[in-house]
Every structure is written in C-alpha cells, then in structure tokens.
Amino acid sequence: MLKIGITGGIGSGKSIVCRCFQLLDVPVYDSDARAKWVMHGDPELREGLISTFGPNTFDAQGNLDRPYLAQRVFHNQEELAKLNALVHPQVRKDFHRWLEAHAQAPYILKEAALMFESTAYTQVDHVLTVSAPVALRQKRTLARDPHRTAQDIDAIIHKQLPEEERLRRSQFVLYNDDRQLVLPQVIQLHQTFLGLASNSSHH
Structure with missing residues (x-):
C-alpha cells in the first residue's frame, strides 16, 4: 500500500x-485528531502525561486540558520533547493498527x-x-x-x-x-x- x-x-x-x-x-489518517483520541483513550499514556505534567493535565471530567498542556510546552523545548516522547510512540502504534484496518x-x-x-x-x-x-x-x-x-x-x-x-x-x-x-x-x-x-x- x-x-x-x-x-x-x-x-x-x-x-x-x-x-x-x-x-x-x-x-485519511488525521494525526492531530488521532493523537487527541490516543491521549484520552490510552491508559498508559494518560498515566505518563499525569506523572510528567501533573494532575491538571486532565480536567474533573477526565478530558485532556489542551490549553494547560499547550501553555506548558509552547515556549519550553524540554517540556515539548517530553510530551513528544510520550505521545509519538503511541500515535505510531495507532497508525499501524489503522493501516491494517x-x-x-x-x-x-x-x-x-x-x-x-x-x-x-x-x-x-x-x-x-x-x-x-x-x-x-x-x-x-x-x-x-x-x-x-x-x-x-x-x-x-x-x-x-x-x-x-x-x-x-x-x-x-x-x-x-x-x-x-x-x-x-x-x-x-x-x-x-x-x-x-x-x-x-x-x-
């Protein structure tokens, strides 16, 4: 393919x-939308995000607080690198599963x-x-x-x-x-x- x-x-x-x-x-695989979905739906990734960026990463309803996360990483290369290291491998796995489908x-x-x-x-x-x-x-x-x-x-x-x-x-x-x-x-x-x-x- x-x-x-x-x-x-x-x-x-x-x-x-x-x-x-x-x-x-x-x-069409929409990487941004799928990354959001993976960040919500992957328990391992959720835990990684919370332990790296704190409990505020998700709101009381359990939804990802994107503005909070964006503000943490936008001007900070180190934090951004940490976020990418957590999210990219999981999105890559998701992409391979999607390809098979x-x-x-x-x-x-x-x-x-x-x-x-x-x-x-x-x-x-x-x-x-x-x-x-x-x-x-x-x-x-x-x-x-x-x-x-x-x-x-x-x-x-x-x-x-x-x-x-x-x-x-x-x-x-x-x-x-x-x-x-x-x-x-x-x-x-x-x-x-x-x-x-x-x-x-x-x-």
Whole structure:
C-alpha cells in the first residue's frame, strides 16, 4: 500500500484538501485528531502525561486540558520533547493498527501539520504539501480561530518549517492560493497516486 503524507502550514487548507480526497474514497489518517483520541483513550499514556505534567493535565471530567498542556510546552523545548516522547510512540502504534484496518485501499493519506518537524515523514512514501501564501494563511486562520490574535498566528508560523523548506522536501505540491481550483488538482494527484500504487504493487 502506498502511503502519502499530507502537510501544510497553519491556514494552508489541508483539511479541505483531505476532505476532497475522502470524497474519492481515499482513507485519511488525521494525526492531530488521532493523537487527541490516543491521549484520552490510552491508559498508559494518560498515566505518563499525569506523572510528567501533573494532575491538571486532565480536567474533573477526565478530558485532556489542551490549553494547560499547550501553555506548558509552547515556549519550553524540554517540556515539548517530553510530551513528544510520550505521545509519538503511541500515535505510531495507532497508525499501524489503522493501516491494517485499511489494507485494501490502493493508497492512504496521513495528515500531519508537523510532517518534517517530527519523524512523521519517515513513515510515508511521498509527501504532498498544501501551499498558500503566508498573508492568505494568516487571514484564513484569523477568520477560522477568532480567539487567536495575529501575533499568536505569527508565533505558530515561525515555529513551523519555512514554506520554501517544506516545498523543497516534498515530492508533490497542491496550490490552495485562491487562484487555482483545488478539486482539479486533487483529481490529478489522485490519478498520479493510483498509478504509483499500482506500480509499487507489481514490484
């Protein structure tokens, strides 16, 4: 099975692109959503999080307190490294289980915001970046997350890989810049990926 990673900076519109692929019956693994799910549902990971970041990591209802955790790790590389060391191995296991469940698909997409910053890119055959100009990404994110300030969004953009670097390391690019239509690009990529998948299954 061919594994395609899909990434893009905040506000690039990769979720919309993933939905387009899902309409073509392509299974999409959403790393962020699955990480949240694993953090809630994996008892071993819960214990690890609580012993590392304290009882406030989960609220009284037993839900993960994301703002608390984000505030602990956002400006602290050491704490972030601890969080990643706990979460990444469990998400990796979850991804392998998910792959087995979708083994009949010619190819799958793995969506990850931090594809190159983490080791996610090592688990896929090719990477597709959804690209959009920074100003447009800022505008979209402000519209989508009214609780965030322009400064917040700038800080997130600066923490992510520079666009040029992301494009340099990707094998495929889809432009979501409001000038080119997304769907024709998705359909063309879909044909390309099906072709690659059938080639790799013959070898």
